[in-house]
Amino acid sequence: xxxxxxxxxxxxxxxxxxxxxxxxxxxxxxxxxxxxxxxxxxxxxxxxxxxxxxxxxxxxxxxxxxxxxxxxxxxxxxxxxxxxxxxxxxxxxxxxxxxxxxxxxxxxxxxxxxxxxxxxxxxxxxxxxxxxxxxxxxxxxxxxxxxxxxxxxxxxxxxxxxxxxxxxxxxxxxxxxxxxxxxxxxxxxxxxxxxxxxxxxxxxxxxxxxxxxxxx
Numbered sequence: 001x002x003x004x005x006x007x008x009x010x011x012x013x014x015x016x017x018x019x020x021x022x023x024x025x026x027x028x029x030x031x032x033x034x035x036x037x038x039x040x041x042x043x044x045x046x047x048x049x050x051x052x053x054x055x056x057x058x059x060x061x062x063x064x065x066x067x068x069x070x071x072x073x074x075x076x077x078x079x080x081x082x083x084x085x086x087x088x089x090x091x092x093x094x095x096x097x098x099x100x101x102x103x104x105x106x107x108x109x110x111x112x113x114x115x116x117x118x119x120x121x122x123x124x125x126x127x128x129x130x131x132x133x134x135x136x137x138x139x140x141x142x143x144x145x146x147x148x149x150x151x152x153x154x155x156x157x158x159x160x161x162x163x164x165x166x167x168x169x170x171x172x173x174x175x176x177x178x179x180x181x182x183x184x185x186x187x188x189x190x191x192x193x194x195x196x197x198x199x200x201x202x203x204x205x206x207x208x209x210x211x212x213x214x215x216x
Contacts, residue, residue: 003084003093004206005030005103006054007189009114009197015180015190025180026195028112028203031187032056033099034075040089048086050093053078054202080202100184109208111175114197118169128162172196176211 007028014022036053039045059067059077070077073095086092104110124130124145133141145164149157174195181190189205197203 002207003050003086003103004052004110004204005033005099005101005189006052006080006082007203007205008055009195009199009201009203010188011199012194017180023180023192024194025190025192028189028191028195028205029187030054030099030101030189030205032078034073034078035093035095035097035099036070036073036075036078036081038092038095039083040092042089048089048092049083050086051081051083052099053081055079082204084206101182101187101189102184104179104182104189104205104207106179106182108179109176109211110179110191111173111206111208112177112191112195112203113171113173113206114195114201114203116168116170116172116196117198119167121165122167123164124162127164127167130162176208 007030010027010029012024012026015025017023032055034053035050037051039047039049039051041048053070053075055078056076057079059070062070062077067077119126123143125132125143130143130145132143133139133146135142148161148163149155174193177195178192179189180192181188183190191205195203
């Protein structure tokens, strides 16, 4: 994995490209990222990684170990901590490296990780896309699951059977999105398309694993 950024989803809007076409983009604020710790294979950690903090908060809201952790790094107290694995120690950035939106170039492919919106308890039609049953007169099982098992072999309900239940609020990764604009002075990334999560939710933006080459 390469070094990425933690951000906050602000919402969606439209921008115009060079051809004059409107492009739907998601605006992500990445202002306030800072390197908190650099881990090396030679050190006590035994692997190469960078710990990144995001979103300032009041120091008294943290416990003493975390307060000391941030003071040792020389950065302000942060709400969110995430770790990015790096291939080798040679590719590790220095602890004083500034993390801004220019870490990603315009046209670069990225993966965005977030938590989807929670939708509460939902039936199988909405949760799993079941087609439902007959809508004819006299039928009373329109949006019900229907039979889920049988008395004959195997005589049980398989584990993982799709059923009604809590929908959403799970970790999801949207891959191969394109960076349309990078605004370091405003601390913003404009990413083409939709990303998981509601407005104000925390997301992780990293270089795409499957498309490391920049878009043409």
